[in-house]
Amino acid sequence: MNEYDSGRISDFTKAINYRKTENFKEADCFVLNTCHIREKATEKMFHEIGRIKKEYKDKKKPIVLITGCVAQAEGEIILKKSKYVDAVIGPQSYQKINEIIKKIENNNKEKIDETNFDTIKKFDTLSELENKASKVFNYITVQEGCDKFCKFCVVPYTRGVETSRPFEQIICEVKSLIKNGCKDITLLGQNVNAYNYKGKKLSDIIFELEKLDNLQRVRYTTSHPKDMTEDLILAHGRFKKLMPLIHLPVQSGSNKILDSMNRRHSVEYYLDKIKKLKKINANIEFTGDFIIGYPGETEEDFHQSINLLKKVKYIQVFSFVYSPRPGTPSSDLSLINSSIAKERLIKFQSLADKYQLDFKRKLIGKTVKVLIEKKINNQNSYFGRDEYMNSVITNKLKNENLIGKVVEVEIQKTNKQTMLGTIINNFKTEKEFAA
Ligand code: SAH
Numbered sequence: 302m303n304e305y306d307s308g309r310i311s312d313f314t315k316a317i318n319y320r321k322t323e324n325f326k327e328a329d330c331f332v333l334n335t336c337h338i339r340e341k342a343t344e345k346m347f348h349e350i351g352r353i354k355k356e357y358k359d360k361k362k363p364i365v366l367i368t369g370c371v372a373q374a375e376g377e378i379i380l381k382k383s384k385y386v387d388a389v390i391g392p393q394s395y396q397k398i399n400e401i402i403k404k405i406e407n408n409n410k411e412k413i414d415e416t417n418f419d420t421i422k423k424f425d426t427l428s429e430l431e432n433k434a435s436k437v438f439n440y441i442t443v444q445e446g447c448d449k450f451c452k453f454c455v456v457p458y459t460r461g462v463e464t465s466r467p468f469e470q471i472i473c474e475v476k477s478l479i480k481n482g483c484k485d486i487t488l489l490g491q492n493v494n495a496y497n498y499k500g501k502k503l504s505d506i507i508f509e510l511e512k513l514d515n516l517q518r519v520r521y522t523t524s525h526p527k528d529m530t531e532d533l534i535l536a537h538g539r540f541k542k543l544m545p546l547i548h549l550p551v552q553s554g555s556n557k558i559l560d561s562m563n564r565r566h567s568v569e570y571y572l573d574k575i576k577k578l579k580k581i582n583a584n585i586e587f588t589g590d591f592i593i594g595y596p597g598e599t600e601e602d603f604h605q606s607i608n609l610l611k612k613v614k615y616i617q618v619f620s621f622v623y624s625p626r627p628g629t630p631s632s633d634l635s636l637i638n639s640s641i642a643k644e645r646l647i648k649f650q651s652l653a654d655k656y657q658l659d660f661k662r663k664l665i666g667k668t669v670k671v672l673i674e675k676k677i678n679n680q681n682s683y684f685g686r687d688e689y690m691n692s693v694i695t696n697k698l699k700n701e702n703l704i705g706k707v708v709e710v711e712i713q714k715t716n717k718q719t720m721l722g723t724i725i726n727n728f729k730t731e732k733e734f735a736a
């Protein structure tokens with residue numbers, strides 16, 4: 302979501318003549334768009350501020366803005382701790398960025414703390430601003446915030462309550478992205494499948510997008526098992542553009558831990574959702590999130606997480622050692638021994654990596670449909686993604702422009718990250734593939 306937000310922040314600031322630059326040494330303004338989900342992100346932000354300060358020591362001080370969830374949660378502390386920062390702007394207030402920059406430009410000496418939860422106003426302002434992204438693969442926010450209050454998680458405090466974006470705004474923004482070349486769209490939300498705008502659900506958005514010519518692929522992330530409703534499960538059997546990959550975090554394979562996390566579902570409930578989805582479409586694969594070493598996690602609880610990993614065989618897993626976050630209910634609980642937690646994480650990740658690689662290796666010698674996103678380093682080989690978001694690099698081709706096209710690629714080699722393959726038909730039209 303921060304990637305989407307960063308794009309929109311950049312769109313906003315064009316109106317006051319700011320342009321994105323790759324040149325770290327000659328910027329007039331820095332916007333550090335931050336994440337607060339784990340402790341490391343905050344550390345990274347302070348490190349980055351230090352880097353800017355050093356580079357601009359003998360130059361005109363650039364404007365430094367901190368946006369995103371760290372700004373929301375620790376705005377006051379940041380302003381006190383670093384005189385170099387001019388303003389903190391929460392994730393629901395970044396539509397005000399131009400006014401803020403203007404104030405600072407006009408020699409405003411006061412530090413600015415803009416951290417109101419104005420999500421609906423933000424959505425409305427966003428809809429008035431054309432999304433200028435001209436990429437094949439794009440994100441779009443459809444829902445923000447969360448009312449579930451898992452005990453470890455900062456999201457309900459930093460992004461605010463669950464808010465769904467107006468249905469028409471979403472369709473309109475997707476249409477404008479399609480005009481600029483978008484073929485693959487990912488609908489975003491902290492609990493994207495809880496989307497509900499005046500009775501319209503996530504499956505209604507997918508239905509509407511299915512009808513749009515030139516859009517090839519639809520995805521959504523992140524889902525909560527409790528919101529994986531029947532209509533959405535059925536959508537996976539109905540809609541051809543809906544990709545057979547679902548990110549369905551679970552956090553732990555132990556019911557005791559799920560309960561103490563306040564996840565509001567059991568392992569059995571989660572597996573039942575997976576079974577229903579597989580039944581509707583046997584090609585569906587899953588990615589997931591696990592927290593390792595949550596307070597109270599015993600060796601037995603950890604083994605249950607390993608067992609769940611073995612059962613689901615996720616094609617990719619994002620797993621992290623539990624990071625206590627200030628202000629969350631679980632931050633008061635006693636931590637388990639940190640070297641045990643790290644050991645468990647290594648064990649867990651090595652098995653998860655094996656499944657990830659196994660899935661890719663099984664594709665060697667097979668043909669996959671790859672949506673081409675760009676040329677590689679101005680050579681004639683291409684980068685694209687298959688239906689499961691696997692990165693694919695193709696062989697070289699002369700005199701073809703395949704960007705935005707779906708091509709069939711025979712996979713020859715793979716590692717954990719990237720598959721290499723040969724395009725076997727680069728002349729077919731998109732319509733032929735969609736059929
Ligand atoms: N809404 C999604 C997840 C959003 S947060 C869900 O309910 O599943 C993204 C991921 O960050 C979580 O799935 C979790 O695995 C991880 N995460 C969140 N808080 C964490 C913490 N305190 N320590 C470690 N990982 C955390």
Ligand code: SF4
Binds near residue numbers: 448451
């Ligand atoms: Fe955080 Fe997800 Fe739980 Fe909401 S449902 S509190 S976003 S982990």
